[in-house]
Amino acid sequence: MALSKTEQNDTERGWQHDVYDVLRAHDVTQFSYVPDAGHAILIDLSIADAQVHSIALTTEEEGVALAAGANLGDARAVLMMQSSGVGNCINFLSLMKGGKFPLLTLVSMRGEYGEGNPWQMPMGQAVRPVLEAMGVICMDVCTPDEAVPTVDAAATMAYKANNAVAVILTQKLLGAKAF
Amino acid sequence: MAKQDTAGHAPKFEMDRCKAVPALIGNHEDFLIVSGLAGTSKDMASLTGDAANLYTMAGAMGAATAMGLGLALAQPDRRVLVITGDGELLMNVGTLATIAVLNPSNLSIVCVDNGHYGETGYQKSHTSRGVDLEQMAIGAGIKMTCTVEREDQLGDASRLLRETNGTSFVVLRVSPEEPPKVKRLMEPAAARARFRNALLGRP
Numbered sequence: 001m002a003l004s005k006t007e008q009n010d011t012e013r014g015w016q017h018d019v020y021d022v023l024r025a026h027d028v029t030q031f032s033y034v035p036d037a038g039h040a041i042l043i044d045l046s047i048a049d050a051q052v053h054s055i056a057l058t059t060e061e062e063g064v065a066l067a068a069g070a071n072l073g074d075a076r077a078v079l080m081m082q083s084s085g086v087g088n089c090i091n092f093l094s095l096m097k098g099g100k101f102p103l104l105t106l107v108s109m110r111g112e113y114g115e116g117n118p119w120q121m122p123m124g125q126a127v128r129p130v131l132e133a134m135g136v137i138c139m140d141v142c143t144p145d146e147a148v149p150t151v152d153a154a155a156t157m158a159y160k161a162n163n164a165v166a167v168i169l170t171q172k173l174l175g176a177k178a179f
Numbered sequence: 180m181a182k183q184d185t186a187g188h189a190p191k192f193e194m195d196r197c198k199a200v201p202a203l204i205g206n207h208e209d210f211l212i213v214s215g216l217a218g219t220s221k222d223m224a225s226l227t228g229d230a231a232n233l234y235t236m237a238g239a240m241g242a243a244t245a246m247g248l249g250l251a252l253a254q255p256d257r258r259v260l261v262i263t264g265d266g267e268l269l270m271n272v273g274t275l276a277t278i279a280v281l282n283p284s285n286l287s288i289v290c291v292d293n294g295h296y297g298e299t300g301y302q303k304s305h306t307s308r309g310v311d312l313e314q315m316a317i318g319a320g321i322k323m324t325c326t327v328e329r330e331d332q333l334g335d336a337s338r339l340l341r342e343t344n345g346t347s348f349v350v351l352r353v354s355p356e357e358p359p360k361v362k363r364l365m366e367p368a369a370a371r372a373r374f375r376n377a378l379l380g381r382p
Contacts, residue, residue, distance in 0.1 A: 071375075091239060094239055095236075
């Protein structure tokens, strides 16, 4: 029987669990996402955690606005999305830039290193330019060892210094998808 | 023949928003408030004297409802009111589904529906052409909904906004007339700091 990603990870605790712990250590209580294979473990951990809100979005820009509302009420949010979702967020990022709202987003990449699906390439290649154009600081994670320190650094920059920060989980880290 | 709405008749866009919005909201201090761009932000800045329990917007069209959700989840002991127009709500109407799944009991949403995009010159919106936002909210799974198009319906709707059994949603149909003219804080970071200072005692 095929194991789900979470079940596989119950036997071998991966970097995703450590990233979740870092987010909780930063007192993140709102985990928003459009379902995505690259974030499946983090999403499942947030669903299983009674101390947090796990928020399934219909489109990624809702997660940007959600993070702004969370900040008005003194809570911390993280937006987990695939690279294609970055394109859906652009106009709402003006709220973060203009309002100096903190934003932490984890972006699981498609359309770059080793990609075989041509539909993923345009948005994948545009992720960093469009985020940077909207004032979002981008930091890459290429190996499992980099994941925890990068998310920790990004969370500090977002929540303590009111920046919008994207942690880019590259296909070098996640592996190019076989489909 | 005009299309029928949830109540089974052709929609009436007749009430004066400058009277109907204050009558519906009542004491604004019952709420933390996020208002959508243009008309509803002017409604609320006028009603509250641009108070610190209000975060108004003038851009990021479609963001108000999801912003209210984040605030409601962050402040479970306070009532949160989102007030937005039909044009803005239509832009991210899927957020009603996101909210309905969570059904936060301290969140209320008002859509001031004038059937038009007032800010850009009163072009007809979809609600003038048969789209029923209450029906869309019902379809999303929001349990407590109503549409107000006459003054005698305002009292029940005002009570619905203060219900604690789950998220409520009110469509307030008004005529396509100008919202109040009012000065408000237009700098979004200053507005953020003002809101947080009033709520939390620090920026």
